[in-house]
Amino acid sequence: MAMGSVKHALDAAMDAARWAPSTHNTQPWTFSVSEQEICLRADPDRKLRVEDVSGREMLISCGAALFTMRTAMSCEGFEPVVRVLPDPDRPSLLATLRLGAEVQADESIHALGGEIERRRTHRAGFADVPVPDALVEKLVLAAADEGVKLTPVRSVEAVSVIAALTQAAQGVQAQDQRFSLEVIRWARPPGSSRTDGVPAEGYPREAARTEPHFPQRDYAWGHDWGSQTDQRASAATGVVAVLTTRGDSRQDWIDAGQALQHVLLYASAHGVSAAFHTQALEMELLREFMRQELCSGQYPQLIMRLGVTFDDKGSMRRPLSEILW
Known part of the structure; x- marks a missing residue:
């Protein structure tokens, strides 16, 4: 496993996670990297203290970022090894992602990866075109x-x-x-x-x-x-x-x-x-x-x-x- 490809895969996963949806586009997440592992943390300073007292919406947003990182890692040719809520003594640490075995992602994964930056939230009515x-x-x-x-x-x-x-x-x-x-x-x-x-x-x-x-x-x-x-x-x-x-x-x-x-x-x-x-x-x-x-x-x-x-x-x-x- 080449170190260059490892660094590229980690960077690609974190860069992709920025595009996950969040309430009011608050982007309530932070990342840190140690060797071949990314830590995903909630950013309490970006929590909606009136709308989201429990932090539920914040964690949903961070979960969306987690799936985005998983997808990006797969597209980069690595199996994502994920642990959710790995440390009860660190409640802001929501997940860790480690690069696992090298894999060949199929077309369906690449199709998801291709939409990470293109996906947009809509805030109005839709065109009169049925969803199949x-x-x-x-x-x-x-x-x-x-x-x-x-x-x-x-x-x-x-x-x-x-x-x-x-x-x-x-x-x-x-x-x-x-x-x-x-x-x-x-x-x-x-x-x-x-x-x-x-x-x-x-x-x-x-x-x-x-x-x-x-x-x-x-x-x-x-x-x-x-x-x-x-x-x-x-x-x-x-x-x-x-x-x-x-x-x-x-x-x-x-x-x-x-x-x-x-x-x-x-x-x-x-x-x-x-x-x-x-x-x-x-x-x-x-x-x-x-x-x-x-x-x-x-x-x-x-x-x-x-x-x-x-x-x-x-x-x-x-x-x-x-x-x-």
């Missing part, structure tokens, strides 16, 4: 590979209930100054040089209203921010899906993040994007209602809409030098 049922079933299998359940919500009534819960949570949060100030902290005005948060071009200035209505965060906060709406876009809701786990431990949250990124990369490789709605899951009463009434007792970790968009927005990530310790 066969693809949705593949996404269900992708989540299952990580021990997590992805459930497409086929019932019109259930979709309406989830939309109503999202509306209720967004309405309450919009009236809470603490929530509003936290969103503002991560909203970036036009021309900002920051490499984290949600840029002004990352959402439409005037989003078409989906039916039923799934509200987005108000990142503009009264300003005339946002991008021009693509004329090919519409108010299509897309396929509503819920990511759930049997338990609700830190391990479950990390697993949910790995499943999320597996689903997103597979979807992106087939021209499908995701819009996220975490508002209702940030309010414990609404989350528990969903668990009992809509999720068969499983714990909802993420609500998303899947669809086709013709937007080609850029994205921003912190340089590796800022997150490598």
Whole structure:
């Protein structure tokens, strides 16, 4: 195993992990390297202290970064050897990844790897183009590979209930100054040089209203921010899906993040994007209602809409030098 290829594989894995999704693009992770092993840690300074009191969303984001590193290592020709939560005395240490045996990744892994930097979060309605049922079933299998359940919500009534819960949570949060100030902290005005948060071009200035209505965060906060709406876009809701786990431990949250990124990369490789709605899951009463009434007792970790968009927005990530310790 050549040292040059080892260093290249480690660097490639950490560089790829920067592109994982995170709530408000907080990028709440740091990395360190020792010989042939990467340590993935949560960055508590980037935790959303109002929206994410438990740290659940932070660990889901870090789990997505973990899956990204696994994929990148495989694409570089090494089997990733992963230990999740390896040291109970160091709770911020979420995982270690070591380069294992040299392997030849198959086309499916390379297809996922090719989407790491291309995948984008969508924050509006989708084009009126259906997502094939066969693809949705593949996404269900992708989540299952990580021990997590992805459930497409086929019932019109259930979709309406989830939309109503999202509306209720967004309405309450919009009236809470603490929530509003936290969103503002991560909203970036036009021309900002920051490499984290949600840029002004990352959402439409005037989003078409989906039916039923799934509200987005108000990142503009009264300003005339946002991008021009693509004329090919519409108010299509897309396929509503819920990511759930049997338990609700830190391990479950990390697993949910790995499943999320597996689903997103597979979807992106087939021209499908995701819009996220975490508002209702940030309010414990609404989350528990969903668990009992809509999720068969499983714990909802993420609500998303899947669809086709013709937007080609850029994205921003912190340089590796800022997150490598």
